[in-house]
Amino acid sequence: MKQVQNAIDAEIDKKKRFYPNKEALLLPVLHAAQRAYGWLPHDVMEMVAKSLELPLPKVKQVTSFYTMFYKKPVGECHLQVCNNIACYLRGSSDVIHYIENKLGILPGETTKDGLFTLTEVECLGSCGTAPVIQINDDYFESVSRSDVDKILEAKQ
Amino acid sequence: MKSELVFSKYYGEPEAAGLNNYLNNDKGYDALKKALEMTPEGITQMVKDSELRGRGGAGFPTGLKWGFIPKTNKPKYLVVNADESEPGTFKDRAIMNYTPHMMIEGCIISALAIDAHIIYVYIRGEFVREAEVLEKAIEEAYSARYLGNTVCGKDYKLDMVVHRGAGAYICGEETALLNSLEGKRGEPRIKPPYFPAVHGAFGCPTVVNNVETLAAIPGIVREGVDWFKSFGREKNTGMKLFCVSGHVNKPGLYEKPYGYPFMKLIEEDCGGIWKGRKLKAVFPGGSSSPVLTAEELKDVALDFDDLQAAGSMLGSSAIMVMDDSTCMVQVAIRTAYFYYEESCGQCTPCREGGKWLLDLNRRLESGNGKMEDLDLIADICDKIDGKTICAFGEATAWPLRSLVKKFRHEYEQHILEGKCPFGGKAPSWEQ
Ligand SMILES: Cc1cc2nc3c(=O)[nH]c(=O)nc-3n(C[C@H](O)[C@H](O)[C@H](O)COP(=O)(O)O)c2cc1C
Ligand code: SF4
Numbered sequence: 138m139k140q141v142q143n144a145i146d147a148e149i150d151k152k153k154r155f156y157p158n159k160e161a162l163l164l165p166v167l168h169a170a171q172r173a174y175g176w177l178p179h180d181v182m183e184m185v186a187k188s189l190e191l192p193l194p195k196v197k198q199v200t201s202f203y204t205m206f207y208k209k210p211v212g213e214c215h216l217q218v219c220n221n222i223a224c225y226l227r228g229s230s231d232v233i234h235y236i237e238n239k240l241g242i243l244p245g246e247t248t249k250d251g252l253f254t255l256t257e258v259e260c261l262g263s264c265g266t267a268p269v270i271q272i273n274d275d276y277f278e279s280v281s282r283s284d285v286d287k288i289l290e291a292k293q
Numbered sequence: 294m295k296s297e298l299v300f301s302k303y304y305g306e307p308e309a310a311g312l313n314n315y316l317n318n319d320k321g322y323d324a325l326k327k328a329l330e331m332t333p334e335g336i337t338q339m340v341k342d343s344e345l346r347g348r349g350g351a352g353f354p355t356g357l358k359w360g361f362i363p364k365t366n367k368p369k370y371l372v373v374n375a376d377e378s379e380p381g382t383f384k385d386r387a388i389m390n391y392t393p394h395m396m397i398e399g400c401i402i403s404a405l406a407i408d409a410h411i412i413y414v415y416i417r418g419e420f421v422r423e424a425e426v427l428e429k430a431i432e433e434a435y436s437a438r439y440l441g442n443t444v445c446g447k448d449y450k451l452d453m454v455v456h457r458g459a460g461a462y463i464c465g466e467e468t469a470l471l472n473s474l475e476g477k478r479g480e481p482r483i484k485p486p487y488f489p490a491v492h493g494a495f496g497c498p499t500v501v502n503n504v505e506t507l508a509a510i511p512g513i514v515r516e517g518v519d520w521f522k523s524f525g526r527e528k529n530t531g532m533k534l535f536c537v538s539g540h541v542n543k544p545g546l547y548e549k550p551y552g553y554p555f556m557k558l559i560e561e562d563c564g565g566i567w568k569g570r571k572l573k574a575v576f577p578g579g580s581s582s583p584v585l586t587a588e589e590l591k592d593v594a595l596d597f598d599d600l601q602a603a604g605s606m607l608g609s610s611a612i613m614v615m616d617d618s619t620c621m622v623q624v625a626i627r628t629a630y631f632y633y634e635e636s637c638g639q640c641t642p643c644r645e646g647g648k649w650l651l652d653l654n655r656r657l658e659s660g661n662g663k664m665e666d667l668d669l670i671a672d673i674c675d676k677i678d679g680k681t682i683c684a685f686g687e688a689t690a691w692p693l694r695s696l697v698k699k700f701r702h703e704y705e706q707h708i709l710e711g712k713c714p715f716g717g718k719a720p721s722w723e724q
Contacts, residue, residue, distance in 0.1 A: 155411060157368070157453040157495050161548025163476035168418070181328055202478040202637075205418045205460035221380045222580055222627050223538035223613050227554040235722070259417055259462065259631055260580075264538035264611070265545040268722065273423035281724030 138232050141181055144173035152169060159189045163199055167206055190238030200247045204258075212247045212254035212293045217271040220257045235282060241290055251262035254291055294550050299512055299532045301385075301548040302506065303391040304459045310426055312433040315394040317564035322394075322439055322513035324505065328402045329445055338407040343360055343513045343521045344530045346690050348384075349374050349465075352597040362407045362498045365700050370499040371409040372474065372489075373400060373507060375416040375423075375459060376465035379579035380631060381611030383490030385504035385536035389416075389423045389544055392508065393430035397453070399510035401439060407500050412453040415470050418460050447616055449598040450689060462635040466683050467501040469637065480637045481683035503546055505534060523676035525551030529596035543566050551596040557615065560593065570616040574699070579606020580628050583695035584621075589593070605695075620715035621700040625654045626695060640681040646673045650706030657704055660712040667704055670697045 143239040148169035166179065166185055174178055174181050179199055186193040200206045216236060220229045230285055233244065240248055263269045266278030270285075277284060302319075303309035315321030328336055341356030362369060373396070377385045388396055400412045415423050418631065431453050434440045444451050455473055458464050464473045468482035471494050486492055493499020509531055513521045522530045529551035535558065539545045541562030551556065559565065566572050572587040577595075583605040585593070593603050600607045615624065629651040638644045651669055656662045674694035677686045697704055706714045 142338075152454065155413075155452055158423065160476040161474065161495070164457065164459055168459070171428045178352050199476065199478055202461035202462055203418070207459075220627070221631060222576070222624060223381055225623075225627050226539040226615060226619065226720050227511065228720050229724075230719035231722035259634060260378070260382075262383050262386055264383050264613070265536060268539060268546070271419060276422075277463070279724065282722070284724075 138180070141170055141173045142184060144169045145184060149188060160191060162189055163191065163196065164203075164222060164228070166237040167196075167200060168211075171206060176210050188235075190235055210251070213252050214288075215254045215256065215292070216288075217256045217258045217261075218244075219259070219261045219267070219269045219271075221260035221264075223260070224267040226271055227267035232280065232285070235267070239285070260268075266280075294553065296424075296548075296550055297524070297532060298548050300388055300392065300395070300508055301546060304546060305389055306391055307663065308427075310391055310393055310430060312394055312437060315392070315568045315665075319395070320515060322437075324511035325398050325401055325627070326445065326523055328405055328514050329447055333406045333408060336402060339518060340406070340510065340513060342518045344528055345506065345513065345521070346529070346532070346597060347503055347510055348505040348509070348610070350379060350581075351529055352607065355502065355506055358490070358502070359403070359407050359500055361488075361490060362500060362624065367412070367497045369407055369409045370494040371412045372467075372499055372501045373412065373414040373492060374419070374465065374467065374470060374501050374503045375414050375427075375462040375631060376470060377417055377420070377504075377702075378462040379581060379609040379611055381538055381576060381599060381613045382609040383440045383536050384537075384546060384610070386420060387418070387534070388504050388508050389661045393427050394434070395511055396508040397434050398439070398505055399507035399583060400453065401434075401444065401451060402514055403438070403500065403507055404512050405444075405449070407498075409500070410450050410452065412451070413474055413494070414455045414509055415474055416455055417458055417463070418458045421511060424455050424457055431455065439488070440536050445578050461637075462631075463637045463683075464482060464652065468683065468687060469500065471499065476639075480639055481685070483682055526597065529598060533595075534668055535595060536609075536611045537563050537614065538612070538618035540567050540570065540619070541565065541614050544614075546556075549595065552594045552599070555590050555595055558612075563614075565579035566616050568616070570618060572614065573617040573619055574615045574621065576611070576692065578606045579611040580613070580631060580692055581604045582608045583691045586699055602664065618681060618715070619720065620658070620713055621696055621703050622658045622713065622718075623715070623719060624652060626651065627645060628692050628696070629654050629689075632693075636685065636689075639702040640686065642677040643681045643686045646677045647689055649673050650689070654693075657707050658713055659718070660707060660710065662708045663705070664705070664708060667697050667701060668706075671693070699716060 186196045193245040313320035334457040345355045418443040469479040489499045569615040674690035678690040
C-alpha cells in the first residue's frame with residue numbers, strides 16, 4: 138500500500154501544474170494507482186480520494202464509468218480480444234472460441250491460477266490488422282493461431 | 294490526381310518519430326517559426342483559406358471553429374481529440390506513432406492562433422504505447438524550447454500534456470471528452486449552452502480538434518494555402534488518411550487526396566475483394582455511417598460532399614468492407630451491440646432503444662423474427678434519431694436503419710427460412 142501511495146503522490150507532483158483543479162487529476166491518478174496495485178479495491182479508491190481531497194463516492198462514481206478501471210482483480214496476462222465489426226469480419230469470433238477452449242474460461246473470467254483473464258472488447262483502433270488482441274499494454278495484430286499458442290505458452 | 298505522402302511518409306517506421314528526423318528531413322518546426330511572425334488572426338485566416346475541414350468525423354471547417362473563440366481574459370484551451378474510438382478508425386494512432394512532431398507542431402501553431410497556453414492531448418486509454426511515444430516527443434519539444442516558458446525565445450508560455458482516457462467510446466464526443474478531462478464521468482453535455490468555444494474545458498473557451506486535423510496545420514502554414522489546395526477538390530482539400538478494413542486483400546492505411554475514386558481504392562490500392570469474392574457493402578465512415586451497397590458505391594468519390602450525396606458520410610474515413618458471404622443481420626448485431634454497450638445512458642431513447650435494436654436483430658438472426666420486426670427497427674431508429682443529447686443517437690440509428698432498409702430481402706429471408714441463410718456462422722479466422 139505504501140507503494141501505491143507513492144505512485145499516487147508522484148503522479149500528482151508530476152501533473153498538477155497542468156490542471157486548474159485537483160478533480161482533473163482523477164483519471165491520471167487512478168491510472169497510476171491501478172498500475173501500482175493491479176486493480177482498484179475500495180482501499181485504493183479511498184487513498185485516491187484522500188490524496189485529491191475528493192469525496193469517496195465521487196471517485197467510485199467516476200471509476201464505475203470506465204471499463205479500463207478494474208473493480209476486481211485481473212490475471213497477470215489480460216487477453217482483450219476485439220470483437221467489433223472489422224475484427225468480426227476477419228474471424229474474431231473464432232479467436233475468442235479458440236482462447237476459451239485453450240484456457241477453459243469464458244469472456245469475463247480468470248483462470249484459477251490467476252494467470253489469464255479473457256475479455257471481449259470493442260474496437261481497439263487497429264482494424265487494418267484485424268484480428269487484434271490487446272495483452273496488457275501491447276497490441277498483437279493480425280494474430281494467428283500459432284501466435285496465440287506462443288503467447289499462452291510463454292506465460293504458462 | 295496530384296498526390297503526395299504527408300501524414301504517412303514514415304508509416305511503419307517507429308525510428309522516424311524522433312525530433313532529429315523531423316528537423317533534418319521534413320522542414321520540422323519551420324512552420325512554427327513562420328507562425329510566430331504572424332498575428333493570431335493571420336494564422337486563423339490562413340487556415341480558413343485552406344478550407345481545411347475537421348477530420349474527427351463531422352468535417353467542420355477548422356479555421357471557422359478557431360474564429361469562434363471569444364477574446365476574453367479567461368484562459369483558453371486547446372484539446373486534441375486522440376480518442377480514435379469510431380469503429381474502423383486507425384489513422385490517428387499512425388500519426389502519433391510515426392510522425393508525432395507534425396501533430397505537436399500543428400498544436401503549437403493552433404494554440405498561438407487561439408491564445409491557448411495549455412494543450413491537452415486526450416488519448417484513448419488503450420493506446421498505452423502511443424501515449425509513451427507522444428510523451429517522449431513532447432519532452433523533446435520542451436528541450437528544444439518549442440514548448441515551455443518561452444516558445445522559441447518569445448514571451449509566450451505554452452505547456453502540453455498527455456491525458457489518458459480509460460475505455461469509453463463516448464469520450465470521443467467532444468463534450469463527453471471535456472467532462473472526462475475534468476475528472477468526471479464521460480457523459481456528453483447539453484448544447485447549448487455547452488458549446489466548447491465558449492463553455493469548454495473548465496468552463497473556459499476551448500477548441501477541440503482531431504489529431505489528423507492538427508497534423509495538417511504545419512503543411513498549410515509552411516507550404517502555403519495554394520499548395521494545400523492543390524490536393525483534393527473544392528471544400529474537400531488536402532491529402533487524407535483512409536482506413537480500410539474487412540474483406541479486401543490488403544487492408545491498411547492509405548493516404549490519398551480527397552475526391553479519390555472509391556472503387557479505385559478498393560480494386561487497385563487494396564488489391565480487390567479477397568478470395569475472389571464480390572463486394573457486397575461498405576460502411577464508408579465508421580460504424581456510425583449508413584451502409585452503402587456495391588451498387589451505390591460504383592461512382593462514389595471519397596470526400597465529404599460526394600458521400601453525403603450518396604446517402605452516407607465520410608465520417609472518420611473508416612472504410613469497412615464486406616464481401617458477399619457476409620450476413621448483414623450478423624453485422625447489425627455487432628453494430629447494435631456496440632451502441633448498446635457504449636451508450637452513456639443519459640437519454641432514454643438511446644439507452645432503451647439500443648437494447649431493443651440489439652434484441653430484435655438477435656431474434657431475427659436466430660430465425661424467430663417476424664415481419665413486423667423490420668418496421669419496428671426502423672421505427673425505433675426514427676425515435677432515437679435527433680432526440681438525444683449527443684450525436685451518438687444518430688450514430689446508433691443511421692447504420693441500423695440503413696441495414697434493414699437496404700438489405701430487407703436478407704432480413705426477410707431469415708424470417709421466411711426460419712434460420713440464418715448464411716448458416717449462422719461468423720466469418721472464419723484464416724490465420
Ligand atoms: C459518438 C461520437 C464519437 C466521436 N468520436 C471521435 C473520436 O474518436 N475522435 C475524434 O477526433 N472525433 C470524434 N468525434 C467528433 C468530436 O465530437 C469532434 O467533432 C471532433 O473531435 C472535432 O475535431 P475536428 O473538427 O478536428 O474534426 C465523435 C463524435 C461523436 C458524436
Ligand atoms: S445520445 Fe446516448 S451517448 Fe449521447 S448523451 Fe444520450 S445516452 Fe449518452
